[in-house]
Amino acid sequence: MNFALILFVLLLITGALYAVDVLKCRKLRARNAPEPLWVEWGASFFPVILIVFVLRSFLFEPFKIPSGSMIPTLLVGDFILVNKFTYGIRLPVINKKIISINDPQRGDVMVFRYPEDPSLDYIKRVVGLPGDTIAYQNKRLTINGQAVDANKQADFEHKERLYFSDQFSEKLGEVEHRFLNDKDAPAFIPDPAHFPHRENCTYNAAGVVCxxxxxxxxxMGDNRDNSRDSRAWGFVPEENIVGRAFFIWLNLSDLSRIGSFR
Structure with missing residues (x-):
């Protein structure tokens, strides 16, 4: 469901009704006459829809985390806020950038339109920037020939599944974060797709170099062995960017997560 398009259509309809009422019909009604139903249930919603449309399209948009691909940073059920203007101002619905502000930085947690199905929003961490050479070999990340240090942390407990994963910390750009690896998971990338610029990637038994x-x-997802990401379906074009995730505002299963984002 394209909620942005639905909201835009509602904005046009209620805006038209509001304009007709203000410019013509309101002047013809008696001073104490009740508002007709089309005003009460149509035009009167225009200011509210306008505010929601502006906030959601240009400032902040809420998302709910549906999968565990970003564990331990984001858990299933987290409700997050996404900054829509960090990377520039974009036209609603068509997502075309009209004003550039900042470029994505390595380490950012970014929401984007899934390249294989742009109607879906995905969330992953920015690992490679334009021009970078990214190698993920034997579960070790290398960027432009420089291995990224992985520091062992306490094992992460998956409470809903009653098992533990090896947990590490690393620093990408200015962002230090945690990620998971499962020692029993294979290093190779299963069933990579045929994506645009696939010739830029080399797959082998140890993983992938792109x-x-x-x-x-x-x-890439922080849950490295349980995330299907650029290693499998390729690169995210700039025009697919939605915004930068920055805040957890609700988790009904764990209220202590409100405000956290590590």
């Missing part, structure tokens, strides 16, 4: 093309980003 050269990120201009105007694209290489994304």
């Amino acid at each position: 050269k990120v093309p201009a105007g694209h980003y290489f994304m």
